[in-house]
Amino acid sequence: MEAAVSSLHLSSPGIHGSLRTSDFMFLGVSKPPSFLNPKLKAFAAIRCQSTSAKEPKAKRNLLDNASNLLTNFLSGGSLGSMPVAEGAVSDLFGRPLFFSLYDWFLEHGSVYKLAFGPKAFVVVSDPIVVKHILRENAFSFDKGVLADILEPIMGKGLIPADLDTWKQRRRVIAPGFHALYLEAMVKVFTDCSGRTTEKFEKLLDGERSRGGDAIELDLEAEFSSLALDIIGLGVFNYDFGSVTKESPVIQAVYGTLFEAEHRSTFYIPYWKIPLARWVVPRQRKFHYDLKIINDCLDGLIRNAKDSRQEADVEKLQQRDYLNIKDASVLRFLVDMRGADVDDRQLRDDLMTMLIAGHETTAAVLTWAVFLLAQNPSKIRKAQAEVDSVLGQERPTFESIKKLEYIRLIVVESLRLYPQPPLLIRRALEEVVLPGGYKGDKDGYTIPAGTDIFISVYNLHRSPYFWDQPHDFVPERFQLQKESEGIEGWAGFDPSRSPGALYPNEIISDFAFLPFGGGPRKCVGDQFALMESTVALAMLLQKFDVELRGSPESVELVTGATIHTKNGLWCKLKRRSNGH
Template sequence: KNTCMTVANRMHVVQRSFALLLVLHFQLAASYISYPRVHKHVVLEGSRDTKLTTRTSFSTRLKVHNHNEADEELQKRIVEYETKAQRAYDEQWANVTERHGLDWYFEKIRRGAVGQATYPKTVDELGGLPFFGKEGIPEKLGGISFWSRSFVRPPPLSRYSDRGAPGSKTGALDSFRILFNNLLQFLLNNESEDGAPVAAWDPVQAFQNAGPIKFFYYLITGNLQELAGGPLFLLLAQYYNVYGPVFKLAFGPRSFIVVSDPVMARHILTSRGSYDKGMLAEILEPVMGKGLIPADPDTWKRRRRVIVPGFHQRWLNRMITLFARCNTGLINSLYEMAESTNSSAKMVDMEEKFCSVTLDIIGEAVFNYEFQSSADESPVVKAVYRTLREAEHRSTAFIPYWVLPGMSGENSILEDQRLFSRDLSMLNDRLDDCISKAMETKVETSLEDLEQRDFEEDDDASLLRFLVDMKGEESNGSELRDDLMTMLIAGHETTAALLTWTVYELYNSDGDYLSRVQAEIDAVLGDETNPTLAHVTELNFTRACLIEGLRLYPEPPVLIRRALIDDELPVGSAGFNTKLPRGADVFVSTWNLHRSPEYWKDPETYNPDRWTEGFQNDKVKGWKGYRPERVYGLYPDEQATDFAFLPFGGGARKCVGDQFAMYEAVVTLSLLLRRFDFKFVNGAESVGLRTGATIHTENGLWMIPEVRKGVPKTGDKWVEPHHPVLNPGGAELSRQLANQHKTTERRPNEAVAPVT
């Protein structure tokens, strides 16, 4: 530490000398620069406003080149941003205590050069600046960052793109600062910068379990699942039980702040401009590009404005019909298996089937492409799953091995990287083909007319068609590819996992939930072949079963963020404040949130009835609890549970497809459970847990389908609940329907016909 202090002191001398040389150099260079100043993207011209010393006072008119936004909007953004930035800059020099560092050396030297102890309000008050003349440089000179912005880089269009400023994208210096502090903490036992307890893994135990060769291979490639001896989210759950709602997870020099508290989660997810996707964006960009999930804040705002209108209610209504049609192949194949006399032919991996049917749905709903994966095992499903597994590995790697020479691409020395490259190429080829066909038949249409389309009669009701035809939104092929890849992976993977674990819990539970949900489906659908929008809104207990599945198996089990500012988390249930340095990687453990006894009664038990009752814990400072009366949509969201339940994330970057996913899951589950019962092939304990980007089974959900031998009589009605989502009296009512279903006489071998 003494050596570090000595080096730091000597650096001050170097800084002073270096600053003087740079100022003299820039003074001479700037004498040849006059207005209008020409940047790479923006030309600033205009007359000077002597009332202000901000840069924007000289930017009364702008000429915008090579930019796809309107001149007025760009000018407004620049003026608003730079006005705030210059005001903060003025306040910094006004505060004597802030006068330090390299920027201040520049400012002192400049002031000395012009013979001024303090900076005047206007250039006119100076009578001009030496070397510059009367007009001079009409802005305050503020060190390297000023000179870089003035003569090298164009003005930033947002705080996020203003490199080095608080709230901007983090860089190597931020990472080095955290790494250096971690080393001081771990090696020299220094006090933690963040104040969070450290949960360090046991490398000795991992070495013994894996062996030397595998241990170092897993270490370099960041395979925490193998090093920890199980899924990462289960490791975080173990540490949560020991260290509490916030701790630092340290794997060598790399660290993550793990948060398992709803008050802290609310702060992180709703603090606009303070956090970005960070590490998640870095590892997903090779896969999803600038899609909504990994996109930086600036790109996200622009693309979300384009995509969200596509999920309007008329389109969602049309999708319910499509959901039922895409289940046709799955249901008819299950009938064939159930009627087979070959015992091995009766067994089916329902997880793989759910992945296939949701892929078919996404293909038609988003791309107007028929994968037809329900009939045969789809290579696309396998490619998507392997791609997500690789993304998870990259998120925890100590070394970014994929950027090293010879470690990535089809010629990589690593087999999994060669496979990853081939998978990604196949997925890109499929998407490029869909985009090309859509662009060939593009018909520009206003947003109002698009939303009023007759989707029932439209041969192509896909979201891609909506995005391509939307007038005034020029989406290039790269942007469309990124958006579609994001929907392809996130849109089918998460819903398939939800269906898998809901079916698993319904058939593994000791409660009467299965009979009750089947009774509700029979009563609501009546003699209708397929569900409609009205049916979906009435299937309250069915939705409660799916919601409970999402609580126990959140998709994904961890949300990833990175701090863009030095921030302090609220106390919550921790009892102390945690300080996050700029650049800190944060894991919000939804698995821990959804299964903590602090926020749920009997959290490890599958109980769909819990959603009819509120829950409050006054020990958690600032948490308002779960309030059923605040449920306004298809499911209890983060507002109703005050961020203790995050099935689709929360805050501004919440999933845009939550309604789509819930409709899809309700329709698929109701179609299956109306026609079939299932039995585990080897018992529920054989299923196991494993993660990709979502929670998967270890060995598949192997089950044997059996055709149900009867349905409720036509005319049985389900009582409309008085609650918009969950009927508080629904538990008793569903039991009555279940008992009625058991005692109703049926004709022998009576069964529901296959879907047509």
């Protein structure tokens, strides 16, 4: 869940709150990056909006030239011999930042300095360097200015928390996602997914009565509602019922999500201006929405505390989760002996899991369907597995293990569309980064305070570590890949993490980071991946899916996650084989 919102602060204000050149790095709808060609079928399906291509350096405008002069004067020597991508400020308008980072990665290598005006960033696109940052030296880095954006929403929740708070809360929260809890959650996943498929069936019945056999739906919106219902029940035992109804709480949750997105993509932090929360209409609405959610969460926390049944962690993990009325994470946190915590911290924990857990699932399901709809043979292969494993039954904890191809579709979707495309860290002390593949063998010394962009997007599509990096090939995760002489990288080996339901950073030696890695890896990764598997399997069990328009009509935008501009509009029909 940590990864799901890590990119919210890309456009946040500077360390001292003043506007700086780097604050123009907001993410928008884009034109295709220069590396596109007809061979890159999976990625070329996205049509992006921009009126002009990236201009060569010779044609850069006065603003670009002034920016680069300032860069060379103020930060040119601060990172030694590291390759430099002198960014044109104009490159940042109208195209997602991660597209430009990919272009510069191919040009300058796996570790380079990105300089805009007085501010320089280090961009990392290499698993050897990423492992050094996230696992081997995790506590030499923090989240930088992430808390500036997230603090009003998540407070001291697990993602933006300072190191001391994080260590304390991680010890308490991580045990809540234990095996018996996840097994019990499969029923939540199937019940909520069942609501969604039943809704689709009723719509199809209505269409059939009018002589039609297909319905058109925005599946991104439907997946968003489904994910909200699941996270509400699984985390704090509250049924939003958003698949079938609307309520003030549901509207407040979406309002808060939209505001978080707005703050991540609007480069002037006007909400910090005194009186803005009362004068600016959208800020008044945001604080109104936040109050509705907080009141709801406060009530749930009070109810949980009033019925507290204190126990040690081991006994909590051995409860009969399949048969108790409330199997939520909130119940676990409240009942844990010796983990007394104030209501505000619990509220921050729940809000963090609500926002982060919702975003990832909705996004991965959206892009999984987008990719499948362009590959009918892969849909048929997935449906054949669903028919063989499930028949007409709903998934169970055991059957999820047998839905291997569905699980691989989910992780391949996360490889091509990582959520988010960037992770951010800031060096707390002087650090020597490895040079990475084809980099300086002596590495690069970076001073304390250096901001680092870990480009998950570049990592997942690196031509050095992946075959056919831009193609949708779920089967790739079944094969071992040797390191091919890349010093410091162990290659891809599924046997490295025996029993794992999903490929992870251990199997790929940090070439694949669907949920981060190291100590601050997402605590809810298994929850999110299992719910995605269940939802996708139940959709394909009953329906055939195709895009309403061409793949090129699906426009891409980014904020907290990579998502569509106008929804993922699809045609749904009942399975032609009668399922």
